[in-house]
Amino acid sequence: MDYFLIIDFVQSLLDGLLFGTTYALIGIGFTLIFGVMRKLNLAYGAAALAGTYIGVAATFAFDAPPPVVFLLSALGSGAIGIVVYYCCFRFTPTHYPMASLLASVGMLLFIDEVVIHASHGMPLPYPSVFREATIELGDIWVRGDLLFVFFICVVAMAVLFWLLYRTPLGLATRAVSQQPRAAALCGIDPTRVNLLTFGLAGILGGIAGAMTAAAVGVLSPIIAMGLTVKGLIAVVIGGLGSIPGAIIGGLLVGAAENVFLMLRGVTERDIYVMLLLFLFLTLRPGGLFGSTAGRD
């Protein structure tokens, strides 16, 4: 086998896995909301991007350093997530799932257009860290900024796991996710849990948006649709409602897209990723870790 082919394969796999952590974060956001409310929030990717623009605005307003920009991006996205909850989910009838789904589609388009109007669609520089740093392992190059992205995403996931499995908030969230009626009878307020879940998922989305923009070094409204689609594919492959599934799904999508790009070129890359999605939907509709059991 050609030496360069092996090197390219390993390099593509590595880059894809590192970049896939951003898809995993978006996937976790989708899955958190679905887990708690059994509803899809399609405005999630757009909200994540809008939050990232809030971070950029801080750069222009007071020349904020990168950590502050990242933090503001995450918090901004969390705040927008709460707005999305109130506009699209809080007051829509629960027995018409299509109402909230379509409301979130409308919100996606609305947020997207607001961002485009505010930024005039112009690509804006986004701060990166370790942009020039590269670890060279022979012919394999590991990008310092992607390692940073990977590290931040792993930390965000660890914090999320701590929140879900080691705090009363997490207990309440899991209770609402598994038995909302029983949770309510135990005194847990589902509305408050839903609100916090949207805020938390928004923060994760903001981190994903910030890390995507940091990896490219440029922020553009074009990113929103890609984040939404890749995040959805990740959760379908991983299993809607499963956090480990979203992580594995995200990494798998990132790796698959980069390897198919290398093997088949950019024009066929997405065909194979979509084929992967199709295979999962037909052969394993619950995804890798999806639960087949319903809830009360």
Next chain:
Amino acid sequence: MKLKALVAAGLVGASSLALATAAAAQDKTIRIVGFGASSGVVGIFGQNSTAAMSAAFEKINAEGGVTLADGSQARIVTEYYDDRCNAEEGISVLRRIASTDALVAIGPTCSNVAEPLFGIMQARVDDESDTGLQFPVFTDVAIKGGLAGISDWVFRNTPSEAAMYDELFGWLRETHPDATTIFGGVEEDFAHSRASWYDVMKTAADKHGFELVGEAQWLLSDTNFSNQVRGMRRAEPDIVAISAHPFTTCGVLREMARQRVEPEVLVGLTSSSSLETLSGCATEAEGLTIPTSFAPVNDEARAAAEAVVAEGGQMDLHSASAWENAMILKDVIEQVGVEGTAESLEEDRRKIRDGLAAMESAPGLLGTNQRMPDGEAVKPYVFVHARDGGWEVLHNPGS
């Protein structure tokens, strides 16, 4: 006494009549509309065109408006229709425009809208078997080559990329005699980017003796370019040509810096010679060389650029065309004797079409634009390169 009263009454009557006539003349309007993408991810192009058209018509109106066939003056009024760079919306928008009292339309923004849109228009004028739309369109932005030939009702004032890149690679041959190889990167899912690389840049590079050592493709919304740039690094080209719009151009340039790909010459797409590229990645774009049909190199161009900025836009090669189109249409309206009444609308539109078809040259901001028999234009251009966060003229082939 009676005589004095009669004279006074006569004078009052005559004055009233004159005032009424003047008021009527001032009320006369000619409607020229723009259309294209003013929202969506390429909305900045439409917004700049809107600003350029508004600034140009404001200047024309301030100087007295346009003279109609009966010698009266009319103001030009305008508005901009958004097609979101979507072919279906573009077709719907033009049909709507044609159903109003608009005399002529300036647009669209995107080549992928222009191509199908021009297809619904009457292909050959006076062909009674062809029921296609009969409405003059004067394109400012959609730049993919050869589109005006689709219909006799279409005219374009976009620069000829084939001529510009041919001249650019010829000039690079002379100024960089050691450079022999080229690597091309193309945004594969955008009509203009694809056409500009495969039909224009690649051909011009080959014609001037540059050996193609590789190509890389990516999509408009891609965020990871490591595979593509790795191929570029291995090929070690002397010239790298990037046929892509600012977002991915910046992404690729950053990845090139990361992988330490440092070609002798960096060539970019015409549409990237804008503020967008500089606002996204001024440092990495340093040295990027692009041919463009607009640069503020003379008083008229500088004044036009300032007027567009005052309207909230930016002057680049695309919005400069919108400005020029407005000025050219004023001349055509006056030359062909547009009547400007509701009854004469169809006839006036035909006069505009015939007037544009008969033009052999037209004044432009950088000099005289040649009008071609197929409705296309050949415009003067310069080569600019990114330097210290701005675009600086590197070479003027016309000088």
